[in-house]
Amino acid sequence: MLYRADFHVHSCLSPCASLEMSPDAIVRKAKEVGLNALALTDHNCGFNLPAFAKICERRGMECLYGMEVTSMEEAHILCLFDDLESALEMGALVYDSLPDVPNQPDRFGDQPIIDENEEILGFADKFLISASGFDIGSLVERVHALDGLIIPAHIDRMVYGVIAQLGFLPAENFDAVELTARGDPALALGYPIIRNSDSHDLGGLGSAHTDYELESLTVNHLRKVLEQRRA
Numbered sequence: 001m002l003y004r005a006d007f008h009v010h011s012c013l014s015p016c017a018s019l020e021m022s023p024d025a026i027v028r029k030a031k032e033v034g035l036n037a038l039a040l041t042d043h044n045c046g047f048n049l050p051a052f053a054k055i056c057e058r059r060g061m062e063c064l065y066g067m068e069v070t071s072m073e074e075a076h077i078l079c080l081f082d083d084l085e086s087a088l089e090m091g092a093l094v095y096d097s098l099p100d101v102p103n104q105p106d107r108f109g110d111q112p113i114i115d116e117n118e119e120i121l122g123f124a125d126k127f128l129i130s131a132s133g134f135d136i137g138s139l140v141e142r143v144h145a146l147d148g149l150i151i152p153a154h155i156d157r158m159v160y161g162v163i164a165q166l167g168f169l170p171a172e173n174f175d176a177v178e179l180t181a182r183g184d185p186a187l188a189l190g191y192p193i194i195r196n197s198d199s200h201d202l203g204g205l206g207s208a209h210t211d212y213e214l215e216s217l218t219v220n221h222l223r224k225v226l227e228q229r230r231a
């Protein structure tokens, strides 16, 4: 089956994302623009993944469960799981490792945790944009131990991309690297390339995606297809 996927999308939980980004609004818009696979990847936690899981089931959208972790090096790294429990476990580890810096909603925006009916359950207290306690190497190890995919995000960006932060793309056991819509493939140094929208508002959905021919949407099938794209 052909999956047209966007595996990098932020919900209203991310302080930098628009409050319109409820899981339900995201999934409805994604269908409208022709996507049939999605991942929710909020910064450094997975608090809105349970609502996302219920909405995807309700609306017949296939999905992965993820997060965009800020490594100790301040590089953004996507972690993707096909199993909600593993994603929640990783999300809790990453959130617990964040410094005790509270969010300042007036400056940075709210961080609402919502349910599938868009009721606010609470707010994430810690500022989600801080660097986590995981360096890149320990992140790779932990995500693979939980059978997830690890993919440095927007490596062509001048801010929070791994190349911008380190000055080079490290030789790690990454499953792929992510480029923005117009990012230069030469930057990937042979790693499999995926592109996603990194949407923070509904208008961003559909602005970048990647097609995958898969038997079904699982991490194992994805890993095999990505492996074939390694240069």
Ligand SMILES: [Zn+2]
Pocket: 068, 076, 153, 154, 160
């Ligand atoms: Zn990012």
Ligand SMILES: [Zn+2]
Pocket: 008, 010, 068, 153, 198
């Ligand atoms: Zn992002």
